[in-house]
Amino acid sequence: MSDWLADTRDSYDTVAVSYADHTRDLLDGLPHLRAALRLFAEEVRGPVADVGCGPGTITALLNELGVDAFGIDLSPAMISLARRNHPGLRFEVGSMTEPLGDPVGGIxxxxxxxxxxxxxxxxxxxxxxxxxxxxxxxQLGFHVGDETRLKTRGYGGHPMRVHVHLREPERVAEWLREAGFTVEARWLLGEDGAVLFARRG
Structure with a gap:
């Protein structure tokens, strides 16, 4: 495992409980993100992989919207929380840097x-x-910008060591096009967030 992956896994293992507490009701005040999730649920066909699912909040919300969603996360502690909080759903430890396995209708x-x-x-x-x-x-959600920050302290004040990459939507869209996707929509969320919808060509 590369250093950045190990650092990311260990950091989120450390902050898992505090992260889950911090994000549990986060969508309540974010109507545009809730709309993006509903639109994804309406348009997708077949099972969905929630990649980087954390404590499973979005995975569970997708299932409430009628989607057969399962979660994948690099952090074993996050997966343990997700399984405990959502016992009827499927969660597994994995990395987006490796093949995801069985074909899915959405990611x-x-x-x-x-x-x-x-x-x-x-x-x-x-x-x-x-x-x-x-x-x-x-569907991708990410921070908007053009810089990389080293995060050394995170949720609950716990130590972390992760690099946070801020990217312009057009740059992410270009990577998607090069990978064989058609970018269907780009939503800007205030000054510092974006959601991209893309479809496999």
Whole structure:
């Protein structure tokens, strides 16, 4: 496992409980993100992989919207929380830097690509495309900007060591097009967030 992956796994293992507490009701005050999730649920066909699922909140919400969603996360502590909080759903430890397994109708990756270095992103998008069925839907959420920050302290004040990559939507869209996706929509969320909808070509 590369250093950045190990750092990311260990950091989220450390903050898992505090992160789950912090994000549990986060969508209550974010109507545009709730709308993006509902639109994804309406348009996707077939099972969905929630990649970087954390404590499973989005996975569970998708299931409430009628989607057969399961979660994948690099952090064993996050997966343990997700399984405990949502015992009827499927969660597994895994990485977006590796093939995702069985074909799916959709992939959602909300603010999990932010720790992946630029030179690894094309391979990640390649794995996403391979995992998606023809016409499969991908939704990405990420921080907007053009810089990388080292985060050394996180949720609950616990120590972390993760690089957070802020990216311009057009740059992410270009990587998607190069990987064989058609970008269908780009939503800007205030000054510092974006959601992209893309479909496997």
């Amino acid at each position: 959602i990756a909300w603010w999990s690509l932010i720790h992946v270095p630029d030179d690894e992103v094309p391979a990640v998008f390649g794995h996403f495309r391979e995992a998606l069925r023809p016409d499969g839907l991908l």
